[in-house]
Amino acid sequence: MTRLGFLLDSETCIGCHACTVACKSEHDIPLGVNRTWVKYIEKGEFPDTARHFSVMRCNQCENAPCMDICPTSALFRAPNGVVDFDDNSCIGCKGCMNACPYDAIYINPETNTANKCNFCNHRVEVGLEPSCVVVCPTHSIKVVDFDDADNEALGILRREHLAVRSPEQGTAPKVYYRGADEASLDPLRTAIRGDGLIWADVTPDHPTPPTDEADLIARTTYTTAHITTWKAKVSGYLVTKAIAAGIMFFASLMVLLGHADQTAKVGFVPGLLGALFLLVTGILLVADLKKPTRFHLVLTRGNTSSWLVRGAYILGIYAVSLGGWLLAALIESSQILSVLAVPVAVLAACTAGYTAFLFGQCEGRDLWQSRILLPMLLVQAVAAGGSVWLISDVLVGMPEPTVVRWITIGALTASGILVLLEVFGDHSPHVAMAVRSMTRGDQRKLFLTGVLGGLILPIILLAGSLLFDSAATTLSFVAGASALVGMWSYEHSYVLAGQSVPLS
Structure with a gap:
């Protein structure tokens, strides 16, 4: 067999969980996590009600986003087409968990590495069927061999129109559902109600869409919990990286404006601050790994x-450029600073903006797929850099504070416009739910703090600093501090809201 998939027959599934138990036994899976599970939903009104079962698991995608985002190829495609994993290569970055649009990947609490259904490849490679296929009492789980013309499941697939989960994501899933109710495959059309689940307590990690009752056509009566993977450290990394990039934008600008001879104030001070915040960025990234030693x-x-x-x-390249910048400042070479100004500014922009492409690989988080994200990260870097520049002005008297105030006001205003576009734009259901969570749901306080404290208040204070020279430095200091705190608050609401929409 060379290309494999599953056919899951909901018409014959009795919801017995034998597949879940067999999978846990076969792979010694700890409590609290699952490679496969049975989702129960109920529809209708008494006495005309019905319960539907759907087996959830990795979809063995042809275009697997988890493989693309995995930094060490710990998720890889086996010769038989199965997406398998290597515990020895995984660093626990959790990127694959956000890339998967099916909630199929989890962190094994015993190994701190990413695990998922791997089709029982150790069995398949010696001619055996996956344990769930063997144990299913109604033969509701069938192996699809796309290269075997006599394969039973392939014949069904060719004769009938079968459903797949989230086809709009473009992952080309190879798990097909026969007779599954549409609500059981669409996590946005069903929710856990106030009286909870059968056989399980509801936790904050259980999938409940932040939606209106009118959008729901069924209730979820049994499913599994899925943790939020990226939290405060990732939000902090976005801010520290913005500072590290933004401060060097202003340093390069000052050199181009003719201040290269002030090697201490446009060379050493911003270079040191950029390096320190870049170091903090690296520390946050490593600290967020489940396997930081790798x-x-x-x-x-x-x-x-x-x-x-x-x-x-x-x-890494940006860090080297900062090292060159600091060296030029230490030897008081305005000529080297002038040569480095444009390349450092370009690298600063790359440092600020690359996360938009990283988040773009997170196919499971539609909010992060926005085209607005790249310009948002760039203007946030300018705002963060300007804020730190103005805070530093209180201590060492940085050059051109008035110019920096105007540019920072412009960056904050642009950020506000982009936030408005994000909130009031035309969105898919997934994005609309994430925006609702950010603006009216669990992240509302963080979002309002980000908008009021991180955008509106700093703009007012900076405008005041331009009008009142005697208080300009103090107002700018407060504005800069408020902008940075508000930026973290907004980023945290954005990161959490993106992960708030259920995928299974």
Whole structure:
């Protein structure tokens, strides 16, 4: 067999969970996580009600986004077409969990590595069927062999119109559903109600879409919980990276404006701040890994299709450029600073913006697929850099503070316009739910803090600093601090809201 998939027959499935138990036994899977599980939904009103079962698992995608984003190729395609994993290569970055649009990947709490259904490849390779296929009492789980013309499941697939989950994601899933109710395959059309689940307590990690009752056509009565993977460290990384990039935009601008001879103020101070915040960015990234001692594998075993790896290269090159900038400042060479100004500014833009492409590889998080994200990251870097520049002005008297105030006001205003476009734009159901979570749901306070404290208040304070010279430095300091705190708050609401929409 060379290309494999599953046919899951909901018409004959009795919801017995034998597949789940067999899978856990076969792979010694810890409690609280699953490679396969049975989702129950109920429809109708008493006495005309019905319960529907659907088996959930990895879809063995032809265009697997988890493989693209994995920085160390710990997720790879086996010769038989199965997407398999290698525990020895995984660094626990959790990128694959956000890339998967099916909630099929989890972090094994015993190994701290990403695991998923691998089609029982150790069995398939010796001619055996997956354990779930063997144990299913109604033969509702069938192996599809796309290269075997006599394969039973392939014959059904050719004769009948079968459903797949989330075809709009373009992953070309190879798990097909026969007779599945549409609501059981669409996590946005069903929700856990107030009286909870059967056989399980509802936790905050259980999938409940932030939607209106009118959009629901069924209730979920049994499913599994899925944790939020990227949290405060990722939000913090977005801010520290923006500062590290933005401060050097202003340093380069000052050199181009003729201040290269002030090597301490346009060379050493911003260069040191940029390097320190870049260091903090790296620390946050490594600290967020489930296997932080393996972080070097990103460089030694890097998958160059992953923007985690490309981003690491960009950060590394940017770090070298900052080293050159600091060296030029230490030897008081205005000529070298002038030569480095444009390349450093370009690398700063790359550092600020690459995360848009990384988030773009997270196919499971539609909010992060926005075309607005790249310009947002760039203007946020300018706003963050301007804020730190104005805070530094209180201590060392940085050059051209008035110019920096105007540019920062412009960056904050542009950020506000982009936020409005994000909130009030025309969205898909997934994005609309994420925006609702951010603006009216669990992240509302963070979002409002980001808008009011990170955009509106700093703009007012900076405008005041332009009008009142005597208080300009103080107002600018407060504005800069408020902008940075508000930026983290907005980023945190954005990161969490993107992960709030259920996928299974």
